[in-house]
Amino acid sequence: MLTMVEALERVMSAARAPLGERVSLAEAHGRLLAEELVCTRDVPPWNNSAMDGFAVRHQDVPGRLRVLETIAAGAVPTRVVVEGTCSRIMTGAPMPAGADAVVMVEKSRTEGDHAVLDSDAVVDQHVRPRGGDVAEGAVVLQPGRVMGPSELGMASSLGIPSVLVAQRPRVAILSTGDEVVEAGWPVHSGQIWSSNTQTLMALVREAGGEPIHCGIAPDHREGLEAALARCLRADVVLTTGGVSMGDYDIVRDVFSDMAFWKVAIKPGKPLAFGELKAPSGASIPLFGLPGNPVSCMVNFLEFVRPVLRTMLGDPRPYLPVRSARLTARIGKRPGRVLLARVALSWDDAGLVATPTATQSSGVLTTMMQADALTLIPLESGPLDAGDRVQVQILRWDWARGAHHQYPQ
Ligand code: AMP
Ligand code: MG
Secondary structure, three states: OEOHHHHHHHHHOOOOOOOEEEEEHHHHOOOEEOOOEEOOOOEOOOOEEOOOEEEEOHHHOOEEEEEEEEEOOOOOOOOOOOOOEEEEEOOOOEOOOOOOEEEEHHHEEEEOOEEEEOOOOOOOOOEEOOOOOEOOOOEEEOOOOEOOHHHHHHHHHOOOOEEEEEOOOEEEEEEEOOOEEOOOOOOOOOOEEOOHHHHHHHHHHHHOOEEEEEEEEOOOHHHHHHHHHOOOOOOEEEEEOOOOOOOOOOHHHHOOEEEEEEEOEEOOOEEEEEEEEOOOOOEEEEEEEOOOHHHHHHHHHHHHHHHHHHHOOOOOOOOOEEEEEEOOOEOOOOOOEEOOEEEEEEEOOEEEEEEOOOOOOOOOHHHHHOOEEEOEOOOOOOEOOOOEEEEEEOOOHHHOOOOOOOOO
């Protein structure tokens, strides 16, 4: 049986490099950048005023100055500010030659074609310097960066209308089991509605991939192979169920090449990983995930998600890990890494982890309660209330309301 770290090394070596596709900025939201964005024009492109007011020579104020012109945002100054003069200027308008500071309009009074400015000034006061946000030639965004609101605004302010982003890896999802039926269809006695298909579809989407629903395969070889043939246009294939020791657990038989099928983690020991050969000769990574809904999710999060994130060019493909204090004992025997489900909260001493009521791998409700999974090492025994534990954050719901008060 492989350790978790060994298994991760094997699966990560199957992650292909990101492939790019060009999309408009509107479509780029939430995608990962697959190129460097370089600034080709200073932002802002010229010294400009940060205030509505008067562009002056700093040494001329306070004083009474003749107003040469009014410079609106979008206009170009036509006059040089010389001793005894100034120009009215609006926020964002280019600074006129000769002026080196701005006095805000609140500190002024108009007398005919003169302005009385009763404030002194220092050089560059209320002036936004050319290139002060980004200088020409600077690398503004690196590959792997998620295009969020500020990144999209930045790309746009550089004049870039479209960007190269990583293609979403296509992930085929195939449930297996004679007992498993798609929701919406009638179930006979002995059958259950599938949960794994919809869970995996959502997990793939959350990871940045494009899920392909490939239905449910029966527990016999010809049926399973026919169903897998529908999965071959994907970059990664996921199956669920049929990888344990049962008489009808046949998923392992359909791998073209299997690297391993057991990992020393709990929950979810049976995880088969290897490849499928497409008729074209290409090999496609195949994950045989366990059928138990919790094991299925946990194995996806630990092994499939980092592969998908790597294919997207994410420089940090793993879930974030923090240290938390346990509120209750967690039973454990040495031999497997324990990924126990915990709810998180926050107190004055930091992050607090409370194990869910059961750790059974079939109880999906516990995944709805869990904000994180523990990472308790292979050789560790049980942990007690008050012990510190490393937790992998799955979601941030617990952080809501933790600091909900605005300052007065
Ligand atoms: P298996 O590994 O095929 O023996 O499945 C283990 C357990 O997971 C069994 O109780 C199955 O009924 C259940 N299971 C398998 N596939 C699914 C699925 N798609 N949705 C919900 N439960 C499933
Ligand atoms: Mg089965």
